[in-house]
Amino acid sequence: MLAEHRGFVPLNRDGLVDRVAKTLVDAILAGGIPPGERLAESTIAKQMDLSRAPVREALRLLESSGLVEYRTNRGFFVKVVSVASMSDLYDLRILLETAAIRRLTEINADVALPALRAQAAELHRLAGEGDDLMAHVSADMLFHRLICEHSGNQRFLQLFDQIANETKLGLLVIGRLYDDPHQMAGTHDPIVEAVALRDANRAAGAIDYHISVAKEMVTQHFHDQQEGKPE
Amino acid sequence: MLAEHRGFVPLNRDGLVDRVAKTLVDAILAGGIPPGERLAESTIAKQMDLSRAPVREALRLLESSGLVEYRTNRGFFVKVVSVASMSDLYDLRILLETAAIRRLTEINADVALPALRAQAAELHRLAGEGDDLMAHVSADMLFHRLICEHSGNQRFLQLFDQIANETKLGLLVIGRLYDDPHQMAGTHDPIVEAVALRDANRAAGAIDYHISVAKEMVTQHFHDQQEGKPE
C-alpha cells in the first residue's frame, strides 16, 4: 500500500472553486465587502484572473452557506443581516446545540469530554496570548462544533457547518464586544463541567444560557447599527 | 443508461435551471434513477437538448437538498440512503417540528389553526378519493410545512425546505406501508386538536409521536431492504 510510505497526505487537489469560495468568504467576514453589495461575476473573475464559470460555482456554494443571496437574472449580492435573521439564527443554534449536548452527555460523554476540555483550555490559552480576534472566533467555533460532532447525529454536524459562516459573523461581533477575552473564554467552562457530571439537563441549560447571552449581544449590536445609520 | 429511465421532454426557456432540477428530483423520487447511479452531465444535457452549464447548476442545487452527492473530478451521483441517515434525518425533524409547533401554539395559533384544519381536511379528502400516492405525500408535506411556516422563525421553514426532498423520500416509503390511507390522515388530527386547545406541550408531544411512528416505519423499511438484498 502507498499508505505505508509514511506521511504522504493526499494532495489538496480539489481546487479552484473551493479556493475562490474561501477567498470570498474571508473577504465578506472581514467586512471587506459590505452587505447588499453586488458580486459581479466578471469583476471577480477578472480580479482573480480566471473565467466566470468557477466564480459562479463558488458563489452558488456561498449561497447555500447563507452569506450570499441570488436573484435570477440579477446576480449575487452579499446578504444583508437583519436583527430578525440573527435572532432566528441564534434560536436555531439554541435548539440544535441544546439537543446535541443532551445526546452527547447521555451517550458519548467519555469520548467527548477530553476533546471539550482541551478546546476550553485552548480558549483560555488564546485569551492570555493576545488579541487575534479571528483566532479566538475560530477556537470558539471549534468548541461548538465539537458538541455537534459528538452528538451522534451526523446531520446535526452538517447543519452546524451549514450555518457556520453566519455564526462566525455573530461571533466576530461578540468578540469585539467583550472587553476581557478571559471572560469570554470562561463562559464555556460551566458547559464542560455539566458534561463531566453527566448531567444532561444542566449541560443543556448551560449552553442555552451561553448562546442566549451571545444572542442578546449580537441582536443588540445589529439593532443599534440599524438604528444608527438609516440614511 | 439514463435514456432508459425516463424520456425527458425538451423544456421551455424560462427558469431553465429550476426546471431541470425539478425534472431530476421527480425522476429520483419516482425511483427512476437508482441510488448510487452516476448522473453524467453531458448525458442529461443531451437528453434535455441543452448544454451542460444549466444541468451542472441544477445538480449543484440538488446537492444542497441532499438528493445528490458530488465528488470532485468524478461528478454527481444519486445519494444512497442508509438506515443511519434516515434515522438521523427523522431525529432532526422531531427536533425541528416540536420546537416549531411549540412556538406556533404559543404565539401564532389564531392565524395558523385555520390553515392546519384545512390541510388536515384535505388529507382526509384525499384518503377518500383514491390512492395517488404522490398526492398524499405532497399534502402531508404541506401540513408539516405549515407548522414551520407559522413558527415565527423563518429559518425553521428554510431548514424544512432544505430537507424536504429527503423527507419526501421517507414519506413515499411510509405511504406504501399504510394499508388504510384514512389511518394515515387521522394521525394528524391530535396535533391540530392540541393546537386548538393552545396546549403547546401536548402539541409537541403529538407531533413527536407522529414523526416517531413515521421514523419507525421508515427505518424498519430501509433496514429490511439493506438486509434483504446485500449482494
Add this chain to the structure above:
DNA sequence: GATTTGTCGTTTGTCGACAATCTTCTTGAC
C-alpha cells in the same frame, strides 16, 4: 501469475463568445 506501467476513451474542469435580460441614462412630451 501478480503487480506495475502505459494507453485510451470517457467525463469533468475551465474557458471565451454570444444571446437574453436588466439597469441606467438620455431624450422628449406635457
Add this chain to the structure above:
DNA sequence: GTCAAGAAGATTGTCGACAAACGACAAATC
C-alpha cells in the same frame, strides 16, 4: 420640473470547444 419611453451599457444565461483528470484495460516487467 416631472414623468415616460427608449436607447445604450453592463451583467447574467447559455453555449460549444478544448484541456485536465479519471477509470479501465492492455502491455510490460519481475
